[in-house]
Amino acid sequence: MSRIKEFPLPDLAEGLTEGEILTWYVKVGDAIALNQPMVEVETAKAAVEIPAKWAGRVHAIHFPEGTTVEVGTSIIAIDTEPDGAPLEAPATADAPLDAAPAPAGQGFQEPGTTTPAASAGGRSAGYAGTGFSEPGLTAQEPDTGGPMLVGTGPKIGSTKRRARKGGTPAVAAAPVPAAAPVAAPPVAAPTRPAAPPAGPAANGTGVLAKPPVRKLAKDLGVDLRGLTGSGPRGSITRDDVQAALAGVSAAPASLPAAAATAPSFGPDREQRIPVKGVRKLTAENMVSSAFTAPHVTEFLTVDVTRAMAALDRLKARRDWRDVRVSPLLLVAKAMLMAAARNPMVNATFTDSEIIVKEYVNLGIAAATPRGLMVPNVKDAGRLSLRELADALNDLVRTAKDGKTAPADMSGGTMTITNVGVFGVDTGTPILPPGESAILCLGAIRDMPWVHEGEIAIRKVTTLGLSFDHRIIDGELGSMFLRDIGEFLADPEAALLAWG
Structure with missing residues (x-):
């Protein structure tokens, strides 16, 4: 039995076909406990935290935050025997998630795009053996003789466990050959404020805030570490984030939180909001x-x-x-x-x-x-x-x-x-x-x-x-x-x- 377990995106509500990855709570190389929240996913009905099905160490993360993934597609690989024989170290990229997308075949695609299942019939290569299966299919152990989706082992030297909430995870991806660098696609008209630099400071590691608040701060380009929370135990709320964006102490109490968010227009004086x-x-x-x-x-x-x-x-x-x-x-x-x-x-x-x-x-x-x-x-x-x-x-x-x-x-x-x-x-x-x-x-x-x-x-x-x-x-x-x-x-x- 393979020690590397691929975890597919489950059907979080009857009839859902896809979900958007909002926040990763773990990164490659992190130790992970059974039932520990790994990722927050937004579906058409709600934002849901997904817990780990196995204890072990994160072997690979297949999709960055902001990616829309089909149900049944593997999103993370977990080494269930991290203290066993060493595996080949996976190739990882510790760059921010906003960096250029990996070349084709590296396990994920540009955020905001819908990712089909990796293999024929819409079933991902890492889908088998995870405890979830598509209707009419029986989950089986993956072929350990073939290549894995992304990387083949835990990240070397990454033994320190990161805080569960906040921070930007590293995304597993093969290195780009020096002879054929991949350039980031040009952006003619940004549709939202530029995000702060990636890393603990920008993402508010150590700051008390719920995942939806962190997602809102990331979308609006607000640094959580510079805010004073008005919620329970000093936690940062949506109103705090929106007040920081508007440059006032708090949004008007009579208005909903969304009303305090000002649109961000590009050079063409238009804002494009994905419908999802x-x-x-x-x-x-x-x-x-x-x-x-x-x-x-x-x-x-x-x-x-x-x-x-x-x-x-x-x-x-x-x-x-x-x-x-x-x-x-x-x-x-x-x-x-x-x-x-x-x-x-x-x-x-x-x-x-x-x-x-x-x-x-x-x-x-x-x-x-x-x-x-x-x-x-x-x-x-x-x-x-x-x-x-x-x-x-x-x-x-x-x-x-x-x-x-x-x-x-x-x-x-x-x-x-x-x-x-x-x-x-x-x-x-x-x-x-x-x-x-x-x-x-x-x-x-x-x-x-x-x-x-x-x-x-x-x-x-x-x-x-x-x-x-x-x-x-x-x-x-x-x-x-x-x-x-x-x-x-x-x-x-x-x-x-x-x-």
Whole structure:
């Protein structure tokens, strides 16, 4: 049995075909423990840390950060018997990942390109014997008599283990012959600020920051070592990185993190942003939904003065003082209770049947630096108000940190999108695929309103409900929206009346 194990990129969520390597936590020659995180990969659904399947020493890294790799392609080789007989030392390049790409056949290609599997049928040469196999194929041990993908042994003299997070790993690659140097391709129009020099100082080794924050800093050319963290235990947050880029102490609290990032234009005064990952999946889903489900949108303006007063009383309770409470909590509760009164709105349309669901997986649209994400709270209708508040806070925080699990991005049954946080009155949202209703919450404003026969200043908002007209007709959609509005107009009375 070969001591060199090739680790292929696994299918991190059902149906995914590729992933982009965001951050390597190890480099060639590093000792690695079983289940130690090796690399962070971004898929169309989430950024995921992948742990090591074996203990040993990193023998070769086949792709640099920024490369898009097909599922099943080997991304790293691990020597599972590093204390055994010495192997031939692999050829490595300790140059920054932004250096010129290796020549053809060296195991990786230029960042940003999609890499097909190395051998016929889309199966990489190092794919066998790793515990993962393509559908219909049986994983076997690689042919040890043939050449390995990149290099054939641990890096000589590299015995010091690097810190797990931060830093730029060395990428295994064969040396370029002196007679035929490979020049870096000319760049006519850079699309983002130049990255800082590679190495520990530029990548923030020793600085407390999560991998998505490190990726953001690298993309924006911000040196983490020069920042003061405002997060827990002095950790650096996305806001800290964006504030450093903008030259201010912090981004405005009322704006999302992505809004503080200024575009970087090249000499042609254009910026080109690759469509991939979450943004690509969102675009595909929105186009599919818009031209598949016949959308109908209805609007309702509601006096939510009593609802806001109820929230204030809730915040004042001793057992709620450590909970972040926002109008979204009451809107979510209103939607769940209205769905229980109108169960047909919680359904999916197929070519042969309409599937009505007893459970509600409530999605919350979240704007993140990676694009629009819609994670959902599983079986939200069974949660108490406190449990719902905790679940919503965890869901939004995890999404903004880029740590949403792929399972939390699938299976949603209805969704809420909150455009009120941007000061927008309402909208006509597009349904997530497979769902029949999405509610848009607008800004809550002080407005003149007829209350008990007199004009008074009240807190008012406008709701927009889009629904699939194949499932929900105008009457059902109107009743559902009316029930949501009735709850928000007087939540305490609705809880007593509806049970």
